[in-house]
Amino acid sequence: MKAPRLDVRRLPGGTGRGPRTRPHQTGRDAERLISATASDLTTPAAAAPIGADGTVCERPNGPQRAFPPLGKPLGKPLRIDETRRRFAPYAADREP
Secondary structure: OOOOEEEEEEOOOOOOOOOEEEEEEOOOOHHHOHHHOOOOOOOHHHOOOOOOOOOOOOOOOOOOOOOOOOOOOOOOOOOOOOOOOOOOOOOOOOOO
8 A cells, every 4th residue: 555645735925826735755654744644545546546656747727837748848948938927937748
């Protein structure tokens, strides 16, 4: 069985952003964590697989992304649109 994943939500800090949710992979004693009391950790379906980190993750919309998705090159030429709000400063897709 994979180690359970807990999504921990932080309230906004001084950055002006909204709350952030981050996945945390826990060990086999996860059910003893206070923050796990509302989570069903006995069902394998409740565990969500997570990647090693953002540098090797293939998800295009990872909220903590700092690098382009693995295997998906940046658009050519590199587009940085200062008028469009994104989670990353570059376009890692093929949008026009």
